[in-house]
Amino acid sequence: MSWEEKCIPALLDQRVFLSPQHFSRFETAFSFLRHQYFFTKGVCKCAVLAAWDPKHFKIFMDSMHATAERRDRDPSVMINMAREYAQHADNNLRLFATLYMDFLSQPGQTPSENVILKFSKNWVPLIDSAITASLVLDNL
Numbered sequence: 001m002s003w004e005e006k007c008i009p010a011l012l013d014q015r016v017f018l019s020p021q022h023f024s025r026f027e028t029a030f031s032f033l034r035h036q037y038f039f040t041k042g043v044c045k046c047a048v049l050a051a052w053d054p055k056h057f058k059i060f061m062d063s064m065h066a067t068a069e070r071r072d073r074d075p076s077v078m079i080n081m082a083r084e085y086a087q088h089a090d091n092n093l094r095l096f097a098t099l100y101m102d103f104l105s106q107p108g109q110t111p112s113e114n115v116i117l118k119f120s121k122n123w124v125p126l127i128d129s130a131i132t133a134s135l136v137l138d139n140l
Contacts, residue, residue, distance in 0.1 A: 003140035004034050010140060016133040018052060018125060025051035029061060036068050041137045045103040048133040052126050075104040092123050099130060110134040
């Protein structure tokens with residue numbers, strides 16, 4: 001079985017989704033992304049992170065549709081989109097974008113759990129979830 005086929009069951013087994021809505025948005029992203037030529041574990045990690053709320057999910061999906069339309073293969077385009085987003089974001093969202101960039105620029109690696117300490121306490125469950133998802137995906 002491919003990692004894509006193992007992905008959703010493995011993430012569900014580790015309870016990385018914070019709510020049914022979080023999972024539903026991820027499932028929507030996964031259904032679109034799994035057939036795209038640029039889909040990687042790093043992009044999948046970003047989908048888990050972005051699916052946590054409707055606003056960030058829309059931003060993520062708009063950028064993924066644009067990436068598909070442009071036929072971009074280089075993750076640097078997605079990294080640059082995140083970098084631009086970070087320039088206009090508050091501290092937590094800037095860190096969120098940095099985590100997104102790390103997922104794309106460091107394939108097969110999971111950032112240290114110490115990254116959680118940089119976020120305000122309201123963000124800890126989301127970032128912990130993203131780190132767990134990253135570990136799960138790295139091991140598929």
